[in-house]
Amino acid sequence: MGDSAEEIRHHIKGYFLVYLALMVLTGVTVGVSYFHLAIHWAVLVAFIVAAVKGGLVAAIFMHLNNEKKIIYWILILTAVLAVGFIIPVLMDVEISAYTQRHIPQ
Amino acid sequence: MSVVIPYVSKPHPVTGVTNAKLGIWLFLASEVMLFGALFSSLIVLRVGSTDWPVGSTILNVPLAFVNTIILITSSLTMVMAWASLKLNNLGKYKMYMGLTILLSFAFLVVKYFEYSAKIHHGLSPATSNFLGIYFTMTGLHGLHIIGGIVVNAYLWIPGAKMWHSDPERFTGRVEVAGLYWHFVDLVWIFLFPTLYLL
Numbered sequence: 035m036g037d038s039a040e041e042i043r044h045h046i047k048g049y050f051l052v053y054l055a056l057m058v059l060t061g062v063t064v065g066v067s068y069f070h071l072a073i074h075w076a077v078l079v080a081f082i083v084a085a086v087k088g089g090l091v092a093a094i095f096m097h098l099n100n101e102k103k104i105i106y107w108i109l110i111l112t113a114v115l116a117v118g119f120i121i122p123v124l125m126d127v128e129i130s131a132y133t134q135r136h137i138p139q
Numbered sequence: 140m141s142v143v144i145p146y147v148s149k150p151h152p153v154t155g156v157t158n159a160k161l162g163i164w165l166f167l168a169s170e171v172m173l174f175g176a177l178f179s180s181l182i183v184l185r186v187g188s189t190d191w192p193v194g195s196t197i198l199n200v201p202l203a204f205v206n207t208i209i210l211i212t213s214s215l216t217m218v219m220a221w222a223s224l225k226l227n228n229l230g231k232y233k234m235y236m237g238l239t240i241l242l243s244f245a246f247l248v249v250k251y252f253e254y255s256a257k258i259h260h261g262l263s264p265a266t267s268n269f270l271g272i273y274f275t276m277t278g279l280h281g282l283h284i285i286g287g288i289v290v291n292a293y294l295w296i297p298g299a300k301m302w303h304s305d306p307e308r309f310t311g312r313v314e315v316a317g318l319y320w321h322f323v324d325l326v327w328i329f330l331f332p333t334l335y336l337l
Contacts (some may be wrong), residue, residue: 042225049222053215056201060207067195067336080332087328094175095321100156105164112168123179127186 052094059087148308158283167322177276181333184201184268184280192269193248194335199253203335206249213242214324217291217317224310229302236295239320242293243288250281273334280330283323290316 061114063083071079093099145151155159185191194200199268220235230294257270264274294309294316299308 037225040224042222046219046222049218051213053211056211057208059203060211063332063336064200067200067332073337076337080337084173084329084332091214091325091328093319095214095324098320102150104154104156104161108164108168112171116171119172120175120179120182121189123183127183131186 048094053089055090056087059083063087148305148311157311159311159315160318163318167318170322170326174276174279177272177279178329178333181272181276184272188268192267194269194273194333197269198203198273198335199256200335202249202253203331206246207331209242209246209249210324210327213239213246214321216242217320221310224302224306224313227306231300232302233299236291236313240291240295243284243291244283246284247281247288249278254329256298276287276330276334280323280326285324287316287320287323291320 063080066079066083067076082138144158148157149158151158151161169242216235216238220232221237222236223231252275262270264271294313298312299309301312
């Protein structure tokens with residue numbers, strides 16, 4: 035990240051633009067909930083909007099758009115572990131649901 | 140004999156970042172796992188339940204919407220506090236940091252009204268799995284807000300003395316506190332639709 039006053043002032047403009055985008059996207063999140071979409075579409079839209087908002091916060095406010103390699107490696111390892119723990123849980127839930135539907139008790 | 144902690148202002152030659160920044164990112168990685176475990180629990184409870192309620196039928200969406208606006212605004216004021224130090228403007232830093240703390244308290248006040256209404260209506264974590272996970276996740280998030288207030292309040296008044304002796308190190312401290320604060324905002328960005336709207 036550049037440290038000159040000129041560069042910081044340039045970044046400040048970006049912060050305010052991101053803030054506006056986050057406000058609009060928050061409105062979108064709430065607005066979409068009033069359409070009463072089917073649950074899978076509601077989940078999809080909610081998570082796409084949340085992911086965009088989270089991405090903006092991480093990239094611009096947390097400066098991840100211009101960070102050192104070691105920080106990216108930490109985050110990649112975290113993502114792999116987090117997803118690695120969640121997937122077996124989801125598989126277990128799915129297998130249990132399948133068993134209940136298809137195997138006579 | 141005093142112990143000098145190395146690389147608190149200058150980047151470490153191996154990592155390319157200050158030890159403080161490396162430390163906060165490792166801490167945030169552990170936080171991802173903590174909240175990740177709770178989100179997994181929410182998914183398991185929800186998928187395994189035959190009548191999971193829609194959050195908006197039980198929870199107060201307008202209050203949560205206001206809190207979302209408050210938290211996003213506090214993220215802006217936090218990053219502006221850091222940018223003000225980069226521009227050598229301590230006065231503006233104090234203004235933005237003060238605003239961040241004020242907004243943090245506003246978030247907690249709104250949360251207090253939300254919790255009070257639930258408890259007044261006899262709704263507690265023991266009422267249902269939905270309310271159990273709601274109180275657990277928002278309660279843990281609220282504790283993070285309180286932790287952020289403590290750190291930011293220190294950096295606002297007593298800790299700001301460091302600006303006069305070691306401005307680079309102080310700016311680094313504010314940046315690290317800011318990374319934590321933005322993470323707390325980021326968690327709420329996912330909590331809000333997950334609990335209140337779906």
